[in-house]
Amino acid sequence: MKKIMLMAAIVLSALLSSLSAQILNPVRWEVSxxxxxPTEGVIRYSATIEPGWHLYGTTLPDGGPxxxxVSYxxxxxxxxxxxxxxxQAPVEKIDMTFNLKLxxxxGDVVLSQKFRLKxxxxxxxxxxxxxxQGCNDGSCIPPTREPFEVVSEGFAGETAAEVEPAQNNEVSVASSEASSSAVDWWKPVVFPDNGETTSQNIADSSWWYIFIWGFVGGLVALLTPCVWPMIPLTVSFFLKKNNNRxxxxxxxxxxxxxxxxxxxGLGLAITMIFGASKLNDLATNAVFNLAFFLLLLVFAISFFGAFDIKLPSKWSNGVDSKAERTTGLISIFFMAFTLVLVSFSCTGPIIGTLLVEAASVGNIAGPAVGMGAFALALAIPFTLFAIFPSWLKEMPRSGGWLNSVKVVLGFLELALSLKFLSVADLAYGWGILDRxxxxxxxxVIFILLGLYLLGKLQFSHDSPSDYVSIPRFFxxxxxxxxxxxxxxxLWGAPLKSVSAFVPxxxxxxFNLYAGGDFKEFDDYDEGMRYAAENGRPVLIDFSGYGCVxxxxxxxxxxxxxVISGIIRDNFVLIKLMVDDKTDLATPVTVNENGKDVRLVTVGDKWSxxxxxxxxxxxxxxxxxxxxxxxxxxxxxxYDENVEKFGEWLGRGIKNYSDGK
Incomplete structure (x- = not known):
């Protein structure tokens, strides 16, 4: 049983193959x-590697991890x-993720560097x-930097902690101009206690959103050719097995x-494998979004009938045979597990998309709520038809309409995949998928979908049809x-109903729409200087390319x-992207919660x-x-109430004027 659960978890974890680091320290270093x-010595860099993880070697080809x-x-x-x-010599293998020989x-390794005294x-x-950088079979940590220092006994110089920052090749997070100013714009703040609050329980609302998303996903999965035919087969199995109603x-x-x-259980397994504290990285990690775009693209092509994606038949056959040989609760459980495995080719894309949305909650309840709702929608019809078998006579028979459902899902997966490509495009600044x-x-996608539903476009697996049914027409x-x-x-209309998806x-x-036309800064210190010189309050927008x-x-x-007018006339707007992957001109080391943290990208700095x-x-x-x-x-x-946001801006303008 444990082996089967593990195999299923690995299948789902493949959908999350580009996830950012979820184990905080899969590789720990000790330097001695x-x-x-009398004149020679050695420095040993000892790496302790968590089971299941691997540490990349010292020489790798370009384009890989x-x-x-070691830099000095x-x-x-x-x-x-x-x-x-x-x-020990490293293992050499072809890594299919990077398509390179790496x-x-x-296991644990020690790197030795010889030296001689001057x-x-x-x-x-x-x-x-x-x-x-290290990886396991399902995820990788980002390139990580571990500072070290070794000092011999009797050394008369200063230790690294006593060396001035400039000598240690480190820089301040703030710009040099800001640092030399009497104003410290980076100092921590204390929020005023004025009885007003603009916060909301985002987690609770997100859980309801994830529950609804998962439940709808389960209902959609029911209409796929992998699941629908299983309903009468499963119900017949129970009715034949037991004469007692x-x-x-x-x-x-x-x-x-x-x-x-x-x-x-699978939802909880995903959380346990990758860690609950950083699941929200899924929604903003550019590499993951690019990988998920490719996965959805492959699934869409599969739904169009180019090929079938199936789990190894021996998995489902093995589980099915165990269900036949066992009795009681175990037999029923194996029957349920057979459904999960057999339906994977249709439910996999839906589950993968659901897990990405659930990850934005950043809590262990996210994937659990989503997967639970998905399973609830999937389980209800099987249970009801078993209780009321006469309903089977009213159920539509399997046929070409099931393949049509699958093709429609292919179009939707294709459209949704572009959202994930857009996140990666924005984060890396490629400019290949502008709005x-x-x-x-x-x-084009939704026009083609409409033509397909009207019968003007057909795929190889479609059944011929002499007419368009009323549901297809609508x-x-x-x-x-x-x-x-x-x-x-195409000319700049806001498209508010889909603003969460489009760039x-x-x-x-080319934009004929005037809303939102105001100057904004993408550098905190630069924006603060401009505001001070012009005597305006500052509005900071902490955002992200992957933030829905x-x-x-x-x-x-x-x-x-109304809002763009208030901001344009009264504020200096600073928008800071916390997932911007642009490298800093000079990496910065800061001390956070007693630990040195290396800031390498612009997004690291704003985060x-x-x-x-x-x-x-x-x-x-x-x-x-x-x-x-x-x-x-x-x-x-997050609150889309325009009036509430305007009132909040108004209070800020008044407080700024009163404080002058």
Missing amino acids: SEMTS KATS DRMEGVELVGELVPS NWWE DGSKGYAVAGVITF AKSIRDALIYGGGIIVIYL EVFVSLWV MALVSLSFAVYLVPG PLYTQD NCRKMEGAVFDTE YLQRSKFAANSQPYYVMLDNDGNVIEQPYY
Whole structure:
């Protein structure tokens, strides 16, 4: 049983293959040194690697993960001899994730670096950074930097902690101009206690959203050709197995409960494998979004009939045979597990999309609630038909309409995949999927979907049809109408109903829409200086390229004439993207909660600002400051109420004027 659960969890974890680090320290380092002779010695970098993880080697081809390396910021009294020498040779394999031949260590390893004392040296001090990256079968940690220092006994110089920051090759997080100013714009703030609050229980509302999303996903999964034919087969199994109707009803209820338990267990397994504290990285991680775009694209092509994606038949056959050989509760549970495995080719894309949405909750309840709701919707019909078998006569028979459902899902998966590609495109600044390109693709996709529903477009697996049914006609009407609704977006219309999916308006090359037209800064210190010089309060928008609720706020609130007018006439707007992957000109090391943290990208810098100054890390997050960097009103979270947001801005303007 444990093996089967593990296999199913691995299948789902493949959908999450580009997830950011979920184990905080899969690789731990200890650095030591010793003299091997009066003039020579060795520095040992000992890596302790968590089971299941591997550490990449010191030489890797371009285009792959980060190789392990050691750089030196300080070297006194010694000179290096030769290269790093590992205690064991790394394993060489073809990594299908990167499509490269890579090498790594799967167990603990020690890297040794020889050195010799310089003439006249009575001691030595060496300090630097170990850069490394590790992965397991389902996820990778980002390239990580581990500082180190070794000092010999009798060394007369200063330790690294006593060396001035400039000598240690470190810089301040704030710009040099801001640092030299008498105003410290980075200092932590204290929010005023004025009885007003703009916060809301986002977690509770998100859980309801995830529950509804999961339940709808389960209902959609029922209509796929992998699941629908299983209903009469499963019900017949229970009716034939038991002549006692009461016992049949009891078994059917247990079967439905088994489906829920299995999917709920898988949702919890995903959380346990990758960690609850960082599940919200799924929604903003650019690499993951790119990988998920490719997965959804493959599933869409499969739904169109190009090929079938199935789990190994021996899995489902093995579980099915166990169900036949066993009795009682175990037999019923294996029947439920057979359904889960057999239906994977149709439910996999739905479950994967659901888990991405559930991850945005950033709590262990997210995937559990989503998978539980999905299983509930899937289990209810099986249970009801088993209790009321006469309903089977009224159930539509399997046929070509099931394949049509699958093709429609293919179109929807294709449209949804572009959202994930857009996140990666925005984070890395590729500029390949600007707003008008995205909207154009959606217009074409939904026009083609409408034509397919009207029978004007057919795929190889479709059954011939002499007429268009009423349901297909109305679905085609909805699809074509939606395509027409999207057309004005090519010229900059806000498209508020889909603002969470389409790229932001600033990526539009040709924009006839005037809403949201105001100057904004993407650098905190630069924006604060401009505000101080012009005597204006500051509105900071902590956002992210992969933040769905941020796009909703921009389309529903910021792009309205009233809000854009207030901001344009009264504020200096600073928008900071916490998932911006642009490298900093000089990496920055900061001390956070007693631990040195290396900030490498622009997004790292703004994320640290939000955490250190405002003690917050969720997006969207809005805060108003005066020209000394002090808050003038409570922060504002996700709430699309335009009037409420306008009142919040008004209080900030008044408080800023009163404080002058």
